[in-house]
Amino acid sequence: MKVTLKVWRQKDKNDEGRFVDYAADEVSPDMSFLEMLDVVNVGLVKKGEIPIAFDHDCREGICGSCGMMINGRAHGPGRGIATCQLHMRSFQDGDEIVVEPWRAQAFPVIKDLMVDRTALDRIMQAGGYTSAKTGGVPDGNAILVPKPAADEAFDAAACIGCGACVAICPNSSAMLFVAAKVSQLSILPQGQAEREARVENMIAQMDEELFGGCSNTYACEAECPKGISVRHIGRLNHELLRAKL
Amino acid sequence: MNGIIAFYNSTVGRKIVMSLTGLFICLFLIEHLIGNLLLLLQDGGASFNAYAEFLTTNPYAYLPLRIIELFLFFTIIVHAWSGITVWLKNRRARPVKYNTYGIAENAKFASRWMFGTALLILLFLIIHLKEFFFEMRFGEGNHNGYEIAHQTFANPYYSGFYIFAFIVLGFHLYHGFQSAFQTLGLRTKKYISLIEAVAVIFWFIIPLGFAMIPIYILLHPYSMALAK
Ligand code: HEM
Ligand code: SF4
Ligand code: FES
Numbered sequence: 001m002k003v004t005l006k007v008w009r010q011k012d013k014n015d016e017g018r019f020v021d022y023a024a025d026e027v028s029p030d031m032s033f034l035e036m037l038d039v040v041n042v043g044l045v046k047k048g049e050i051p052i053a054f055d056h057d058c059r060e061g062i063c064g065s066c067g068m069m070i071n072g073r074a075h076g077p078g079r080g081i082a083t084c085q086l087h088m089r090s091f092q093d094g095d096e097i098v099v100e101p102w103r104a105q106a107f108p109v110i111k112d113l114m115v116d117r118t119a120l121d122r123i124m125q126a127g128g129y130t131s132a133k134t135g136g137v138p139d140g141n142a143i144l145v146p147k148p149a150a151d152e153a154f155d156a157a158a159c160i161g162c163g164a165c166v167a168i169c170p171n172s173s174a175m176l177f178v179a180a181k182v183s184q185l186s187i188l189p190q191g192q193a194e195r196e197a198r199v200e201n202m203i204a205q206m207d208e209e210l211f212g213g214c215s216n217t218y219a220c221e222a223e224c225p226k227g228i229s230v231r232h233i234g235r236l237n238h239e240l241l242r243a244k245l
Numbered sequence: 246m247n248g249i250i251a252f253y254n255s256t257v258g259r260k261i262v263m264s265l266t267g268l269f270i271c272l273f274l275i276e277h278l279i280g281n282l283l284l285l286l287q288d289g290g291a292s293f294n295a296y297a298e299f300l301t302t303n304p305y306a307y308l309p310l311r312i313i314e315l316f317l318f319f320t321i322i323v324h325a326w327s328g329i330t331v332w333l334k335n336r337r338a339r340p341v342k343y344n345t346y347g348i349a350e351n352a353k354f355a356s357r358w359m360f361g362t363a364l365l366i367l368l369f370l371i372i373h374l375k376e377f378f379f380e381m382r383f384g385e386g387n388h389n390g391y392e393i394a395h396q397t398f399a400n401p402y403y404s405g406f407y408i409f410a411f412i413v414l415g416f417h418l419y420h421g422f423q424s425a426f427q428t429l430g431l432r433t434k435k436y437i438s439l440i441e442a443v444a445v446i447f448w449f450i451i452p453l454g455f456a457m458i459p460i461y462i463l464l465h466p467y468s469m470a471l472a473k
Contacts, residue, residue: 103342171338212339213260218356230427234433241429244252
């Protein structure tokens, strides 16, 4: 199949940036979107042009690095997948595909489709950890966790920090990400020590990074490759109230 | 005090303030609708005007009602101010826009147009307060609310604007009501269906009830004459 790509090219963070059209003529429907970009890049290198820069690592939907906006959808069309899990069969022969980086004040573009997501790391540093005693490894069964709590925490822990929630949110809000992290730890016994400080500090850091606020549009839940539910945002709000009162 | 200011200045804190003020305004809507439905009675305004008089002149109710009234104005101003500032902050969070942005596939219309519906409600409130509240309370001329209502709503443009405003209010509350519970952390699995059910009262039944007043008066152009 053949597709036309309209890709955002930007040399570095100071460059203005612009869309450039590329024809991808030898695309197999079984290729992943990233493989298709690889093929386009090989063509560019052969012509002596600079390849399109994009983040990627695991290529199996677990590292969270491959985020990009494809035809106005975070990680492209389809639900519950990262860009590396998007296949070209999701498009029609002859389609024009617009590819843009995540857009948010807190995610400055580094180059082309790569953005700086360290703002999420700084939110983690502000409270996304638990205190642990040093010494020998405790017995795995020594701390009892009820099954529903374990399941709920595990659902939240599925977040891969890709930033799709920020990218699709009309407010560039990081609430779903922060909620997943706060929720996961606040449900588990291991997370109790810093429970109040965690939610306050992570929200304060989120605001400092200039992410927007949550309007409960629930677009994040729809686009999250891991299907993180907005009920975690409800829990985040509840945790903040609990910490304050 | 510093704690309260810091809370209000955090994005989540300000949304919590918006949810509480928004829900308080929702409570007022119930009372306001029940009272105003008295306008539909063909009793020459006896019931409605008695109700209006009770609200302003009853010696026992006077002080508590003035306090509630001031508090209501305060919550509306705080809600509107918070909404406008939250919206501005959210716009600054994405300085470079997308070329292609598929938000419509991921979020409901009402949730994406909260600011738009809010501005229309604000416009409506200004016109509405000027026409009724200030006229009946402080105006020089007619203090008979029943007559003012029947006269103004006889004008189809005026009635049309009111009906439009209630549709807009319906959209604001279609998203806003459940959103407030989400903001307060109460929209849990257990309560979602209850919240959605009660929400119908606020985004459908109440706006419909308000809209019925101008519609009824428009359809009964002789109700003034009948009433006299
Ligand atoms: C009858 C009057 C009104 C009622 C009953 C009402 C109620 C509500 C409720 C319950 C919410 C949800 C709060 C939340 O998500 O936690 C809300 C949101 C909102 N309200 Fe109102 N509101 C009214 C008028 C206004 C006015 C006059 C404005 C401003 C000009 C306004 C601006 C907003 C905005 C911008 C939001 C969305 C905030 C966000 O999620 O980002 N509202 N409203
Ligand atoms: S919540 Fe979902 S969309 Fe947001 S960073 Fe985590 S995995 Fe990505
Ligand atoms: S490359 Fe790791 S999630 Fe896509």
